Amino acid sequence: AIENWKADAGKRSRVVTADRDIYESTAIAASKRLRENIGTLRVRLIGADMSGFDLKGYRQRLRGDTLTIVREDRSALKAAYALPDGAKGSMMGLFLGPEPLLEVNNPKIVALARRLRGSDTDPRVVAERINRWVYDSLRKTITIGMPSALATLVARRGDCNEHTQLAVALSRAAGVPARVAAGLAYVDGKFYYHAWPEIWLERWVATDPTFGQFPADAAHLRLTVGGLGRQADLLRLMGPLKIDVVSAN
Numbered sequence: 001a002i003e004n005w006k007a008d009a010g011k012r013s014r015v016v017t018a019d020r021d022i023y024e025s026t027a028i029a030a031s032k033r034l035r036e037n038i039g040t041l042r043v044r045l046i047g048a049d050m051s052g053f054d055l056k057g058y059r060q061r062l063r064g065d066t067l068t069i070v071r072e073d074r075s076a077l078k079a080a081y082a083l084p085d086g087a088k089g090s091m092m093g094l095f096l097g098p099e100p101l102l103e104v105n106n107p108k109i110v111a112l113a114r115r116l117r118g119s120d121t122d123p124r125v126v127a128e129r130i131n132r133w134v135y136d137s138l139r140k141t142i143t144i145g146m147p148s149a150l151a152t153l154v155a156r157r158g159d160c161n162e163h164t165q166l167a168v169a170l171s172r173a174a175g176v177p178a179r180v181a182a183g184l185a186y187v188d189g190k191f192y193y194h195a196w197p198e199i200w201l202e203r204w205v206a207t208d209p210t211f212g213q214f215p216a217d218a219a220h221l222r223l224t225v226g227g228l229g230r231q232a233d234l235l236r237l238m239g240p241l242k243i244d245v246v247s248a249n
Contacts, residue, residue, distance in 0.1 A: 026238045027190040032245045034186050034219060039071045041218040041248045048241040052233070054181075054225045058204045059218075066246065072205050072215040079123040079201045084175040087123075092200045095177035099227060101165055103150040104172045112153065113173035123176045127199045127207065127214075130174065134167045134209035146228060161228070163210040164195045171199055181206065182231045183223035184243075191243055193234060196220060218248075 034041070044065050061068045081087045087096060098104040116133055117126045139157040149169035152162040164180055171178035177200035185194035185208075196216055198204040208216040223237070224230045 027192050028184065028238075028241055028243050029190050030186060030243055030245050032248075033189050034245065034248045038218045038248045040069070041221075042066060042068045042246040043221070044244040044246060046242040046244055048237050050237075053223045055223065059206060060222055067221065069218040069221065071218045072203075074215060077124045077201045077205060077215070081123065082121040083117060083123055083126060084121075086121075087175060087177050087200070092177035095179050095200065096172045096175065098169075098172075101146060101148045101227070102169045102172070103148065104169050106150050108153060109150060109169050109173050113170045116170065117174040123199070124201055126174050127171055127176045127178075127201075130167055130170045130176075131197075131207050131209045131214045132212070134163055134170070135212040138163055138166070138209075140210070160195045160210040164197050167197045167207070167209045171197065176200070179204070179225055180227060181222045181225050182234065184221040185211075186219035191221065193238075194220065195231065198222075198225070 045067055046065060050065075055062045055067060059070050059072060061070075079086075081090065081092075087093055096104070103109055113130075116129050120126050120129075137156060138152070141157050141159065143158050143162060147158060147161040147165045149165040152158050152166045155162075158166075168178040168180055179198050180195060181198045182193070182195040184191040185196075186192075194210070196206060196208045196210065198206050206216040206220055206222065207214050208220065221243075224233055
């Protein structure tokens with residue numbers, strides 16, 4: 001199955017604990033422990049100025065300082081466009097092209113995307129297949145530097161940034177609008193910096209090729225949308241931000 005949270009818990013922990021100096025210094029303790037694979041999470045964001053962050057929209061609702069995240073229902077995910085070219089003439093066509101570090105038009109990226117797409121025209125089916133391929137094919141390891149989708153495809157290793165860059169590039173090359181999201185994800189009592197893709201299925205749907213989730217569980221707090229430059233804004237939250245878990249189920 002695409003998701004096997006318990007079986008993958010060890011892998012998931014290694015992703016965020018491989019370098020304690022980096023990750024523990026930026027981790028935010030949760031006020032209570034969460035069970036695995038939650039569908040709804042409600043937290044209070046305390047102690048930091050959250051203005052300018054991408055907290056609202058689709059799976060996330062913000063009221064005052066309380067953020068509610070509701071995981072998408074996988075069985076209800078449908079697209080109004082068909083692959084390979086159905087999204088090109090829409091506003092979502094903006095999320096199909098190349099960007100710095102997203103070499104969507106590179107022949108290696110294009111060839112793999114076409115192979116993974118096959119003859120399927122359903123964007124959800126293809127996006128889920130790409131998510132699974134990236135999860136299965138990349139060795140989970142901490143990396144230093146600016147991740148490129150093409151370099152990641154060649155190296156076949158990386159952390160959440162590399163997994164995300166490659167999944168977004170492959171999705172776009174296959175005809176599925178996709179973008180980079182970043183924020184915090186819960187692992188073993190703490191919220192850690194994390195990045196993941198969002199794909200367009202008549203709404204932005206969070207997925208996670210690092211953890212092997214489709215869609216991503218509700219313990220993903222999206223704070224930014226966009227490339228690595230946007231993610232730099234997260235640094236000002238590390239230290240002041242506290243997370244009070246109101247409820248989780």
